[in-house]
Amino acid sequence: MIRAALIALVFAAPLAAQTQVPSSQAEISLGFAPLVKQAAPAVVNIYAKIVTQQRQRTPFSNDPFFDDFFRGFTKPQPRVQNSLGSGVILSADGIVVSNYHVVGMATEIRVVTTDRREYNARVVLADKASDLAILQLEGATDLPFLDLRNSDQVEVGELALAIGNPFGVGQTVSSGIISGLARTGTATGEGFGYYLQTDAAINPGNSGGALIDVNGDLIGINTRIISRSGGSNGIGFSIPANLVREFVNQAQQGAEEFQRPWAGMSGQPVDADMAASLGMELPLGMVISDLHPASPFAEQGFKVGDVITAVEGQVVNSPSEMVFRMSVVGMGGRAQITRLRGVEAADVLVKMMAAPNTPSADLLQMTENSMLPGLIVARINPAVILRLGLPLSAEGVVITNPGRNGARAGLRPGDVLQEINGNPVTNTVDVPTVLAESGRKVKVILLRGGQRLTLQFRL
Structure with missing residues (x-):
């Protein structure tokens, strides 16, 4: 199969850490056809439907004052967005990996294989920060799939193929090399910014597709490009296979959200x-x-x-x-x-442990009859610090949801409360007590992004 073809191409196995270019015209003429025939059936097209609620526009939609005033007078209207991307089958029973930005918020997912079989799919595990999502195809059996390679063994200069569905034209294969390793801070989006870089052409629609080596093993999931035009400029990024492997492990263990160890x-x-x-x-x-x-x-x-x-x-x-x-x-x-x-x-x-949720966060939500209905506050602990992106030195009480009145007054999630009308806030139970004694005028002193702010508003 593939490995026999690779012998003919005179490519050494990646584990030997030695790759050779074809040494004759006959070897060059063989091309990548055997490799593509083996690997391409495991790459699928994904059609996702996302339903969002969008407010009707008013003549005051761009006005900073009247927009809030008219917010409750227009009903949200459902809006359907269609997303097109790619995915890679990782098991015979239909485990598929793709990008979060392709399927993470989808309400309906349809997956189509190269032989035109169609499956409904559901998201098993998704993580916006890593831009990865694991899908399970319904009723799938005996599907072709790709093996995951140890991406730490990938070297700059290795040949690589990108397989996906760019611009919706159908499955396409592009070739190139690995241009760089451990690229950080160079691609845009929600990911943490740790990628393999390749010059194999990656375009819109390739997201979630496969980056494979000359053995047909998956070394990365194509996710981002650097481009001013929107098309490929030869600078594409793939999420390394080793992170994909951990996602699959956690999905198979029944994790509801991706858990990464906390460094603190x-x-x-x-x-x-x-x-x-x-x-x-x-x-x-x-x-x-x-x-x-x-x-x-x-x-x-x-x-x-x-x-x-x-x-x-x-x-x-x-x-x-x-x-x-x-x-x-x-x-x-x-x-x-x-x-x-x-x-x-x-x-x-x-x-390697999760951020501890101790001491207890003591979540407290203000009732609808309170001055700030829907306001949710929590005691700061390591888990809260991680979830809200607070400084490691943060302590006290933090807002996790400002509620409708609090948002209009300028409060935001992550604001660390220090005083309300001159009264210090040290525990979550202090908040409703102090607000009940405040009257209609409220003065709040808080920390936001390390800066001390004072907000004054009337309720």
Whole structure:
């Protein structure tokens, strides 16, 4: 099959870490036809329908004052959006991986195979931050599927094929090479920004499609491009297969949402000046700039100023790489973290755990009869910090939902309450008590993005 064809093409297996280009015109003329015949049937077209509620426009829709006034006078109208993308079959019983931005919010999903079989599909597990979604095809059996390769073994210069449905023209194959590894902060969108880069043409509709190697194994899920025109400029990005593998594992274990280990830290890449100040010969790794007391890293003796250079032997040079590497390791167990402190390097085992929801968040929602109906507040703990993206040093009470009146007054999710009408707020139960004594005028002092703000409004 494919491996026999690869022998004819004189390609060494990826595990040998040696690939050779065709050495004769006869070998070149063989092309990728055997590879495509084997791999293409496992790549599917996805048609997703998304129903959203959209308010009717009024003459005051763009007016910052009257838009709020007329908000309740127009009824939301359902609007149907159709999304076209690709997916990759990963098991004979119909496990399919695609992008979150293709199917994550879909109300109806239809999957079509290359032999024109059609299946309804449901989302089993989806994560906006990683831009990945796992689907289950209904009634599927004996489907062709692709094997996942260890994407940490992929090398720059390897041949790669991108398979998908660009612009809805039908399944298309484009060839190229792996142009870069561990690309971070170069692609746009919701993803964490850790990608394989390829010059194989990727266009709209290729999202969720396969990036395969010369063995026909999946090395990435095509997801983003850099382009001013909207078409391929030879700079495309794929989510590495190792992260896809962890998604499939969690989906098969019945996870309702993707769980990634919590580091409880913030950091930044080590640059040349920082390396010199830390006594390092070369700038490498990520220096810890803040550490939560409940962090599993703090438990193992890590400190602010320590440099993390690797997770499970894989180099990390930025916070996004750290998040990716910990996500690939998965929940439970321990990961080997390489730490540099001064001139001393050490390998430390650290628990891969979720952000603890302790002390209790004590969620409290204001009733419809209160001054701020629908307002929801919570006590800050590590889980709340992670969910709302708060600073690691945050403490006290935070708004998770401002409610309709609170939103109009300027309150936002993530606002950390400090005072209401001069009364300090230290617990969630303080909020309804203080508001009940406030009268119609309210003065709130809060922290937003590290800045102290004062809001005054009348209810």
